[in-house]
Amino acid sequence: MSESLSPEAFLKAVKYDDKGLVPAIAQSGATGEVLMLAWMNAATLAQTLASGRVTYWSRSRQSAWTKGETSGHHQHLIEARLDCDGDAIILKVDQLGPACHTGAPSCFYRKAD
Amino acid sequence: MSESLSPEAFLKAVKYDDKGLVPAIAQSGATGEVLMLAWMNAATLAQTLASGRVTYWSRSRQSAWTKGETSGHHQHLIEARLDCDGDAIILKVDQLGPACHTGAPSCFYRKAD
Numbered sequence: 001m002s003e004s005l006s007p008e009a010f011l012k013a014v015k016y017d018d019k020g021l022v023p024a025i026a027q028s029g030a031t032g033e034v035l036m037l038a039w040m041n042a043a044t045l046a047q048t049l050a051s052g053r054v055t056y057w058s059r060s061r062q063s064a065w066t067k068g069e070t071s072g073h074h075q076h077l078i079e080a081r082l083d084c085d086g087d088a089i090i091l092k093v094d095q096l097g098p099a100c101h102t103g104a105p106s107c108f109y110r111k112a113d
Numbered sequence: 114m115s116e117s118l119s120p121e122a123f124l125k126a127v128k129y130d131d132k133g134l135v136p137a138i139a140q141s142g143a144t145g146e147v148l149m150l151a152w153m154n155a156a157t158l159a160q161t162l163a164s165g166r167v168t169y170w171s172r173s174r175q176s177a178w179t180k181g182e183t184s185g186h187h188q189h190l191i192e193a194r195l196d197c198d199g200d201a202i203i204l205k206v207d208q209l210g211p212a213c214h215t216g217a218p219s220c221f222y223r224k225a226d
Contacts, residue, residue, distance in 0.1 A: 002224055010225040025138055037196060080224070082221065088220075107201075108201075110116045110197075111115055112118055112194070
């Protein structure tokens, strides 16, 4: 079951939170591993869909950041999907190098025993 | 690369947002498909780790809800992981039936063309 939306319709269907943000999950297109969760606003989501290079919104720095711009560990967009109620996004990506700033392949390297 | 935490240490390491919530991504342990994103507070996360049955916090209803309690589409916890900065969780689950209330296997059934 899959429904295709134009980029314009996709952008319109997103429901942002009270800060104008939506959580975006990055998943490796190659392995299916979930790499990270970060945030987007309308501008960085539009930029990501248009350019194919993933750009997030930093809540701590209050600015846009293109993944890999300092580390070189870019994320190239394979596919963007929106959930049923429009308030979460998943990005299938081609991840260059490790996704995490710690050097781990995924940010989710801590496991409950 | 993986780091093991006791349930107590895991619970302490979580950084909740200003509403006391953390986003939790549910991923199928069987297929690797990302099923949904929902929210947890400290109590529902502790309950999930202790019981092995996934319980979220509903932001709209302001109450705890155990996935499947009305639909029968339970999520049994396989593994819980926390990200590098402690503000996002991934739950690998054994999903009974479809994850989405629409009947779709995953909530992420809308795709940008």
